[in-house]
Amino acid sequence: MTAEPLDRPARRHDPERRQRIVEAAIGVIAEHGVAGTTHRLVAAAADVPLGSMTYHFTGLDDLLAQAFAVHAERMAVTYEAHFADVRSRDDVVEAVTDLVHGHAGADDRDWAVSYELYLAALRDPALRTVTETWMRRSRSVLEQFVDATTARGVDGLIEGLVMHKVLSTGPVSRAETHEIIARAVRPTTEGAAQ
Amino acid sequence: MTAEPLDRPARRHDPERRQRIVEAAIGVIAEHGVAGTTHRLVAAAADVPLGSMTYHFTGLDDLLAQAFAVHAERMAVTYEAHFADVRSRDDVVEAVTDLVHGHAGADDRDWAVSYELYLAALRDPALRTVTETWMRRSRSVLEQFVDATTARGVDGLIEGLVMHKVLSTGPVSRAETHEIIARAVRPTTEGAAQ
DNA sequence: CATCGCTGTGTACGGTCGTACACATGCCCG
């Protein structure tokens, strides 16, 4: 019985194939790392023939670059959305704490891909534009609520705390994270006081 | 001591070969990343025959693990030495700022290896002990001068700021870094004051 | 000094990779 007349021989002309391949690539990166990402693995994950890889992309570097670009864009959007309802300084602290503890849109898997991107960008200047844009955007979000210097501090803090949390085997105290963030956010440029 | 009669045909029995291979491996990781680290490349860098690789190490994983262990140990020693003369809280701020800006014993290359380690540890639990030990030691150093929570904050801050600095194409303001660190270090557990 | 055994090495094998490219396929136009 043929429910679908077109089925076996070849899936001709599906226009979203490129995107599906890129999505599959992100998944493969998350699971196997950049080092373990191969044409064949991505092709299998996207359920497309191997030949599609070189047809749609000039090479593996091209595919990786596009995958990272999509991932970074998605992370930036998630990041911005996470701070959409923030009003007060206390909200910032809360939002950042949630971010670090994975209660925003991003999970450990997403962060792993981000770190793959960082490391890849360290060696491939072509990826710097992606990381550069991503960092500028994340900092811009924070600068809506705090001064530029504090924004850089909090941004760096997020990066480091998340990395340590991801690598840590034991649990990480949320209250402590909250306290740390609060200290970083508190003072503006003018002297302490409280 | 004689002037070394052994030279041409084969370098038999040099007892530090293992160590030299490990050192070469660290260099290769720094230059090509874990993904680009191969037996042949390391062998060439250490100027030993390919056969020595499987003779001295059970496999590539073993070699990488040992290389990372040595690197982490060296980083920890550097870290501790860098804080040896620290006395006051202001000294801490100064020391951390220097650390972030590469004026301690560690340069960008060393940090790159560290990030390779982090990412590798993310996927290989066997490397977790190395990262775990390294993080415990670095935090212990800071805890000599500040409370545990602050230590975790500063530790994370260092990680994030260095990563951002390494990835940043433009210059990073040292004064700003100093300011950020100072904020993170200032208050102990008791209420603000200044 | 002859022999044995162990330390160390050259080489080869099976496997996987990226990539190119000849060819099948279905659409469109005349």
Next chain:
DNA sequence: CGGGCATGTGTACGACCGTACACAGCGATG
């Protein structure tokens, strides 16, 4: 309705990888 052509794919090639392993060379031993 039939042929030309752009789109898409199966397959094969050369390169490089990790690893095993038969063997070469030296030092110790009797």
